[in-house]
Amino acid sequence: xESRYTAVKNVFIDSIDVDDYIxxxxxxxxxxxxxxxxxxxxxxxxxxxxxxxxxxxxxNRLYHRNKYQKDLHYFATPITNEKEFLSKLFKIxxxxxxxxxxxxxxxxxxxxxxSIRGEREIIILLDEAQMYSKDTMEMIRLLADTRTIKFVVSxxxxxxxxxxxxxxxxxxxxxxxxxxxxxxxxxxxxxxxKLLKKNFFELANMIKKRHIKMIYRLxxxxxxxxxxxxxxxxxxxxxxxxxxxxxxxxxKFSTKILEMxxxxxxxxxx
Amino acid sequence: xxxxxxxxxxxxxxxxxxxxxxxxxxxxxxxVAIYIVNISKINSRVVxxxxxxxxxxxxxxxxxxTTLMDKKDDTNGSLKKEKDIKIEDSDLQRxxxxxxxxxxxxxxxxxxxxxxxxxxxxxSDEDNSIYFDDLQMIRDIKIKFSKNKDYKDSLRLAExxxxxxxxxxxxxxxxxxxxxxxxxxxxxLIFVKSKMKMGDYEEAQEVLDVYIKKxxxxxxxxxxxEIKRDKF
Numbered sequence: 001x002e003s004r005y006t007a008v009k010n011v012f013i014d015s016i017d018v019d020d021y022i023x024x025x026x027x028x029x030x031x032x033x034x035x036x037x038x039x040x041x042x043x044x045x046x047x048x049x050x051x052x053x054x055x056x057x058x059x060n061r062l063y064h065r066n067k068y069q070k071d072l073h074y075f076a077t078p079i080t081n082e083k084e085f086l087s088k089l090f091k092i093x094x095x096x097x098x099x100x101x102x103x104x105x106x107x108x109x110x111x112x113x114x115s116i117r118g119e120r121e122i123i124i125l126l127d128e129a130q131m132y133s134k135d136t137m138e139m140i141r142l143l144a145d146t147r148t149i150k151f152v153v154s155x156x157x158x159x160x161x162x163x164x165x166x167x168x169x170x171x172x173x174x175x176x177x178x179x180x181x182x183x184x185x186x187x188x189x190x191x192x193x194k195l196l197k198k199n200f201f202e203l204a205n206m207i208k209k210r211h212i213k214m215i216y217r218l219x220x221x222x223x224x225x226x227x228x229x230x231x232x233x234x235x236x237x238x239x240x241x242x243x244x245x246x247x248x249x250x251x252k253f254s255t256k257i258l259e260m261x262x263x264x265x266x267x268x269x270x
Numbered sequence: 271x272x273x274x275x276x277x278x279x280x281x282x283x284x285x286x287x288x289x290x291x292x293x294x295x296x297x298x299x300x301x302v303a304i305y306i307v308n309i310s311k312i313n314s315r316v317v318x319x320x321x322x323x324x325x326x327x328x329x330x331x332x333x334x335x336t337t338l339m340d341k342k343d344d345t346n347g348s349l350k351k352e353k354d355i356k357i358e359d360s361d362l363q364r365x366x367x368x369x370x371x372x373x374x375x376x377x378x379x380x381x382x383x384x385x386x387x388x389x390x391x392x393x394s395d396e397d398n399s400i401y402f403d404d405l406q407m408i409r410d411i412k413i414k415f416s417k418n419k420d421y422k423d424s425l426r427l428a429e430x431x432x433x434x435x436x437x438x439x440x441x442x443x444x445x446x447x448x449x450x451x452x453x454x455x456x457x458x459l460i461f462v463k464s465k466m467k468m469g470d471y472e473e474a475q476e477v478l479d480v481y482i483k484k485x486x487x488x489x490x491x492x493x494x495x496e497i498k499r500d501k502f
Binding site for chain 2: 236239240256259260263264268270
């Protein structure tokens with residue numbers, strides 16, 4: 001028989017599914033800023049932030065909310081093969097499949113983009129852009145210069161990637177949106193809303209401020225880390241529920257299990 | 271599923287470490303609280319022990335009042351009163367600061383006192399009554415000093431402050447002492463030691479060199495030797 005905690009655990013599986021999106025004050029602000037940016041006459045928009053700060057889910061939400069209103073395209077996974085990337089761009093720009101055994105002539109593609117300037121306004125959302133090669137980035141830059149295609153580029157914030165951003169985009173990016181880890185209140189809202197969204201009212205009520213403080217302290221407010229921690233917590237709950245019910249107090253959230261999850265994920269050093 | 275039993279064991283270790291840290295914190299807090307509550311009792315016992323063992327020559331307990339003071343009033347009151355007592359310090363200090371380098375490097379003999387050094391008066395019977403609190407003692411000595419400007423009082427203050435680790439104050443009072451009677455060797459030595467404690471090694475050695483040249487003091491030589499051998 002499946003434990004009651006299996007479903008709770010699954011709430012915290014890290015995903016960028018738009019249905020899992022949690023409206024937080026900070027993320028709403030970032031969304032509005034991003035939406036306003038794509039409305040502007042910008043060639044490139046850089047979405048910047050450490051892993052787990054919600055860049056992918058923000059792009060995904062932007063895509064799903066506007067895909068029917070705008071000429072919007074989302075590259076969730078980086079296409080590292082240059083030919084494949086050009087072929088996909090070709091399809092987006094010309095709305096035609098590339099004939100088999102044919103290569104895209106990049107300069108012709110750029111010319112074509114120039115020729116349709118003002119007729120179409122294509123927006124391409126590129127997630128995990130740090131994985132694109134230098135040459136591909138250069139192509140993106142040239143395509144953006146035609147002003148027919150607008151790129152929203154999502155990058156992890158690390159020192160090296162700061163350099164990439166500088167090198168490729170600095171002169172062309174007109175807007176940078178930076179995402180940060182959540183505050184204590186953000187994490188509280190995030191955890192509670194996640195549970196409430198799936199109707200785990202009792203559990204949401206059992207997680208008190210002191211537990212949130214500990215979760216925040218261990219994860220430093222990173223949403224991905226918070227998901228990992230809560231997943232592990234409810235995985236332990238699931239284990240006890242199936243094997244030793246005497247070890248769980250069903251009316252109280254266990255600090256012990258929280259700490260055990262912290263130890264398991266090496267947030268706590270023993 | 272991973273090894274939950276192992277995880278539980280690791281959690282127990284973590285928990286016990288966390289508890290130990292708390293126990294140690296609580297014990298330290300309790301000890302501090304006990305010390306604060308019983309400070310006067312502890313002091314009186316120490317004093318009694320010193321008296322019983324004839325150690326009064328090592329520690330200098332001064333004067334007058336033999337009654338035990340109420341510890342709360344004493345701690346708060348004496349602190350407050352100490353601040354109130356200014357004993358025209360500022361004027362005195364200003365003059366001293368202005369001339370102090372010239373004074374202590376020249377090791378002048380002041381004419382305010384005779385050359386006879388009254389070292390024994392510090393431990394005189396009259397002054398042997400016991401105080402249980404340095405603050406009270408300091409307050410009384412300062413009051414006395416403000417009236418008489420007696421170098422014995424300023425020297426006592428320098429000694430108390432030095433013993434308590436308040437080196438700025440001990441330096442100041444040693445300087446006042448030297449200014450009033452530059453023949454008091456103890457005043458010079460406390461002055462030098464205070465300087466050393468505050469890290470002013472060069473000036474301390476300079477003063478000591480000049481003093482040794484003037485007086486050929488064995489004690490001063492001994493101190494200089496300790497300083498040079500880094501044993502101070």
